[in-house]
Amino acid sequence: MEFNQIETRTDEMKSDEVRCFENDLELISISLEAEVPEALYAGMKDFISGNNKWDQSKLISSAIANFLFQNGSDDRAVTEKYLNDIFNL
Template identity: 40%
Template sequence: MQSLDRTKSKIKKLSASSVIKDDDSLVSFLTEVPEPLKEAMTTFIETHPNWDQYRLIQAALSGFLVQNGIESRSINRLYFQNMFSKNAFQKTL
């Protein structure tokens, strides 16, 4: 139950973040994630309060595309906003 409440809270924060703007289009998708990857994501998100599953996936996908030769301003912008925003790697004590 606490996990569900935390997820709902993260979604509200995401919709208010500067990464997502009104004129951006969003696409939702479902995919299976191997258990070790899910556990690593959960651990990272729990220790980095400024991150959530959506920001992590956006950073990972955009970073992969940038590193593999995709030349797109919007992809670059997403990558840099997710990776280098203020306090991106602040940990909880």
């Protein structure tokens, strides 16, 4: 995604949307609701309870970035998230 596309998207945002800053890129957070198999939920819950640096949001975000990167996404933000998660930055 080009920087000017990010600027355009942020100009169109409503004032009540949540904004997060990661590195020098501005990212917009959204809520996501999904049904997952109970076994995956239990595994996620166990992982999070044993790793203080992780929470549900970070885990899901990391999993999505991993999937997109490994399936050919060429978006710079996806690649950056994927690499940061690999090196625990």
